[in-house]
Amino acid sequence: MTVSAIAQAAAEASTGSVTAFPAVDAARVPRDTRPLRLITCGSVDDGKSTLIGRLLWDTKAVKEDQAATLRRDSGKQNDLGLPDFALLLDGLQAEREQGITIDVAYRYFATDKRSFIVADTPGHEQYTRNMATGASTADLAVLLVDARTGLLEQTRRHATIATLMGIKQFVLAVNKFDLTGYDRARFDQISHEFKELALSLGVRQITAIPMSALKGENVVYDGKESMPWYDGPTLVEVLELATVRSAQTVGFRLPVQRVSRPGESFRGYQGTVAGGSVKPGDSVVILPSGMVANVTKIVTFDLVRNAAVAGDAITLVLDRQVDVSRGDMIVSLESQPQTGLAFDAQLVALQSDGIQPGKRYWLKSGSRRQRVTVQPSSLLDLKSGKWNHHTDGLSMNAIGKVHLAFDEQAVFDAYEQNRTTGAFILIDPDTNNTVAGGMITGKRSSLSGIHTEDSRVILSLPADLADQLMATELFASRREEADIRRVNAGKAAEVLDGIDG
Amino acid sequence: MPSTLPETELHNPQTTKTPLDPHLKALENEAIHIFREVAAEFDKPVMLYSVGKDSSVLLHLARKAFYPGRVPFPLLHVNTGWKFSEMIAFRNDIVKKYDLDFIEHINPRGAAENVTPFTHGSALFTDIMKTEGLRQALDAGGFDAAFGGARRDEEASRAKERIYSFRTPEHRWDPRAQRPELWNIYNGMIRKGESVRAFPLSNWTEVDIWRYIQVEEIPLVPLYYAKERPYIERDGMMILAEDPRLELLPGETVKHGSIRFRTLGDFPLTGAIPSVATNLEEVIAELEIATVSERQGRAIDRDQSGSMEKKKREGYF
Numbered sequence: 001m002t003v004s005a006i007a008q009a010a011a012e013a014s015t016g017s018v019t020a021f022p023a024v025d026a027a028r029v030p031r032d033t034r035p036l037r038l039i040t041c042g043s044v045d046d047g048k049s050t051l052i053g054r055l056l057w058d059t060k061a062v063k064e065d066q067a068a069t070l071r072r073d074s075g076k077q078n079d080l081g082l083p084d085f086a087l088l089l090d091g092l093q094a095e096r097e098q099g100i101t102i103d104v105a106y107r108y109f110a111t112d113k114r115s116f117i118v119a120d121t122p123g124h125e126q127y128t129r130n131m132a133t134g135a136s137t138a139d140l141a142v143l144l145v146d147a148r149t150g151l152l153e154q155t156r157r158h159a160t161i162a163t164l165m166g167i168k169q170f171v172l173a174v175n176k177f178d179l180t181g182y183d184r185a186r187f188d189q190i191s192h193e194f195k196e197l198a199l200s201l202g203v204r205q206i207t208a209i210p211m212s213a214l215k216g217e218n219v220v221y222d223g224k225e226s227m228p229w230y231d232g233p234t235l236v237e238v239l240e241l242a243t244v245r246s247a248q249t250v251g252f253r254l255p256v257q258r259v260s261r262p263g264e265s266f267r268g269y270q271g272t273v274a275g276g277s278v279k280p281g282d283s284v285v286i287l288p289s290g291m292v293a294n295v296t297k298i299v300t301f302d303l304v305r306n307a308a309v310a311g312d313a314i315t316l317v318l319d320r321q322v323d324v325s326r327g328d329m330i331v332s333l334e335s336q337p338q339t340g341l342a343f344d345a346q347l348v349a350l351q352s353d354g355i356q357p358g359k360r361y362w363l364k365s366g367s368r369r370q371r372v373t374v375q376p377s378s379l380l381d382l383k384s385g386k387w388n389h390h391t392d393g394l395s396m397n398a399i400g401k402v403h404l405a406f407d408e409q410a411v412f413d414a415y416e417q418n419r420t421t422g423a424f425i426l427i428d429p430d431t432n433n434t435v436a437g438g439m440i441t442g443k444r445s446s447l448s449g450i451h452t453e454d455s456r457v458i459l460s461l462p463a464d465l466a467d468q469l470m471a472t473e474l475f476a477s478r479r480e481e482a483d484i485r486r487v488n489a490g491k492a493a494e495v496l497d498g499i500d501g
Numbered sequence: 502m503p504s505t506l507p508e509t510e511l512h513n514p515q516t517t518k519t520p521l522d523p524h525l526k527a528l529e530n531e532a533i534h535i536f537r538e539v540a541a542e543f544d545k546p547v548m549l550y551s552v553g554k555d556s557s558v559l560l561h562l563a564r565k566a567f568y569p570g571r572v573p574f575p576l577l578h579v580n581t582g583w584k585f586s587e588m589i590a591f592r593n594d595i596v597k598k599y600d601l602d603f604i605e606h607i608n609p610r611g612a613a614e615n616v617t618p619f620t621h622g623s624a625l626f627t628d629i630m631k632t633e634g635l636r637q638a639l640d641a642g643g644f645d646a647a648f649g650g651a652r653r654d655e656e657a658s659r660a661k662e663r664i665y666s667f668r669t670p671e672h673r674w675d676p677r678a679q680r681p682e683l684w685n686i687y688n689g690m691i692r693k694g695e696s697v698r699a700f701p702l703s704n705w706t707e708v709d710i711w712r713y714i715q716v717e718e719i720p721l722v723p724l725y726y727a728k729e730r731p732y733i734e735r736d737g738m739m740i741l742a743e744d745p746r747l748e749l750l751p752g753e754t755v756k757h758g759s760i761r762f763r764t765l766g767d768f769p770l771t772g773a774i775p776s777v778a779t780n781l782e783e784v785i786a787e788l789e790i791a792t793v794s795e796r797q798g799r800a801i802d803r804d805q806s807g808s809m810e811k812k813k814r815e816g817y818f
Contacts, residue, residue, distance in 0.1 A: 033523055034524060034526075034527040035527060035704070104661065106653045106660055106661075106704070107654075110708070115524055115709075129681060133683050136683040257537040258540060260567065260569070260570050268569070270537050272685075299568070300565070301565035313529075313537070326541050362690065364686055365686065367538065420684065423684045425681075427688055427690055432690040432691060433688075434680045434683075434688045437683040
């Protein structure tokens with residue numbers, strides 16, 4: 001049954017019991033796609049709880065006993081005979097008591113085409129951290145506005161955070177549209193303003209939908225009866241067609257989680273492919289050591305595979321004895337991430353202690369944990385979207401640009417290129433709490449501050465000799481000034497041959 | 502295939518299976534990632550194993566995650582002494598078949614103070630035999646991480662729980678002080694005595710569990726399939742009438758009918774549903790048209806709204 005056929009059946013059922021709606025036959029069909037992960041942004045006033053409740057209700061994700069508990073707890077229903085959806089969503093007792101949402105919650109629903117994971121986050125300004133958390137895994141953001149008030153400052157704030165976290169698909173839900181008398185001009189005006197805003201943030205995949213979550217118009221079922229002029233998709237139709245993010249087009253990346261040695265005859269490196277693909281015979285580099293090896297086998301429980309792609313949890317076997325341990329990254333020889341002691345990043349501060357300049361934190365990215373110090377350089381003004389010079393600490397919910405300085409070699413891609421190998425969290429060693437989420441923007445040139453006319457020497461050395469030199473105290477004391485790349489002999493010759501000297 | 506396969510791979514029985522669809526594959530990949538991360542980061546993990554369908558899926562994923570090696574941690578069954586007898590028989594078979602390290606714990610207070618679901622009521626019984634029993638077993642083993650099969654779609658307070666759910670040395674969960682969890686980067690840093698509960702199935706729904714069991718051909722306790730069984734009706738629940746410890750109350754009679762269970766726990770506290778679904782396909786077909794949630798048959802969730810959150814705060818997994 002198509003969505004519009006369901007809508008028609010729903011319309012025929014008119015004001016009868018909602019359970020008269022035909023069930024969406026969601027369970028048995030194999031899914032062609034991964035679950036779509038989305039985040040909903042907007043405040044209680046915009047009707048966010050009603051929207052999510054409506055999505056769960058109309059896709060039959062709410063079961064009767066849950067609804068009964070809901071009715072018993074709320075003791076009230078809205079004028080359509082539906083329970084108070086906010087109670088369904090606010091799972092913690094403190095939230096029920098205070099009538100607010102204090103944390104990220106995850107909701108699950110499915111249609112006959114796809115399944116969905118919704119990160120439901122509170123909309124208040126002080127909950128930027130929750131929004132950043134929800135957005136970190138999302139493929140798409142649904143931004144909610146009240147049709148009567150239109151875009152607010154918080155709409156810009158939510159759109160900015162979503163963009164920063166790498167979301168490239170937006171849906172603008174122009175909700176409570178029934179309260180404008182289904183005014184088409186009003187919708188056109190709001191969607192035009194939003195497109196301007198999204199384009200200014202570099203987001204091109206935008207859909208605006210006039211909607212009444214309360215009445216269920218253009219959420220799962222269409223709203224043709226009230227808005228015959230609207231021929232665009234319903235919210236669920238947009239979600240069904242949205243793309244999931246993929247890191248398959250970039251270079252191969254395998255952050256090593258653990259080394260599997262069940263017996264003398266087997267040594268495999270276990271992890272989840274974080275980018276690109278790999279097949280037996282491929283040449284790979286182990287970072288940060290720079291050693292080179294070839295892939296002989298990709299082992300999984302089900303079969304020995306011909307190839308693995310981004311997202312696959314695999315065990316990789318190499319053709320030679322190399323030193324690989326947890327935290328290392330196995331990458332393609334041709335397309336390597338950046339290795340260095342200094343990187344630039346954007347940070348969201350998540351805890352009340354904020355982020356202090358110069359303090360040593362733990363940084364965890366992939367399976368690797370290492371020491372880092374953080375120096376802020378600018379601060380994002382969410383009202384205007386502008387970055388202002390700022391070198392003090394970052395307070396909770398602040399978003400800043402920072403310099404990262406490591407004790408040992410770090411390995412990253414830019415977050416723009418890879419949302420897994422470009423992302424990290426900071427952990428406070430005093431409390432063990434997660435205090436920031438960060439996105440790498442690029443490697444910081446270790447030559448910064450050095451006059452470009454200063455004289456430099458490029459050496460190409462056997463790896464063992466270079467390792468000995470770098471282990472000396474003199475070298476270690478000035479390591480920040482050195483630029484090091486590990487390559488094979490052929491590549492080194494190629495580079496040096498390209499330089500007149 | 503290369504001739505240099507390690508011996509263990511040649512024993513893999515599942516090479517002809519239908520491949521998973523991308524949806525289930527993504528859920529499987531995520532779960533394996535979590536298993537490997539916890540096993541690598543913690544000193545002494547353990548897997549809570551309740552013998553039910555979610556535990557069966559969890560165990561299957563653990564075997565996949567560490568293949569070709571063994572599952573590198575023990576399974577812990579916190580028994581209450583009131584489980585369905587078929588569950589215990591099934592459990593013992595599985596432990597043997599898959600060469601697993603296994604720990605069973607029953608709170609000694611149960612026998613010493615004669616704590617039963619009939620004498621103490623479901624809430625107190627669960628508190629003593631499950632919550633307190635679990636704390637005892639975790640303390641005794643010195644475990645710093647415990648895998649559980651909980652899903653976020655099960656219950657409202659679970660919807661907000663992290664994949665790494667931090668616990669104090671007293672095993673308490675503070676829902677208001679949870680660590681933010683971004684991307685798939687998990688913070689496993691804890692102090693001595695503290696622990697985490699790790700939930701690899703967080704993003705699975707009940708339908709996903711059943712479909713995965715079907716595609717992966719995971720063995721289940723037969724109680725999940727309909728069969729003619731004796732039962733009594735009590736407090737609106739259909740209670741299996743097999744165990745001699747079940748005493749009939751005035752007015753109760755043993756009936757016979759085709760019934761099955763959607764979840765498995767302690768037999769006096771777990772209600773059956775009438776069903777004719779004798780195999781997995783029929784169970785899934787019934788599930789699609791089911792209009793009540795699976796926890797509806799669970800007495801422990803019905804004590805009051807928010808009861809699961811309260812139990813979790815006290816250390817229930």
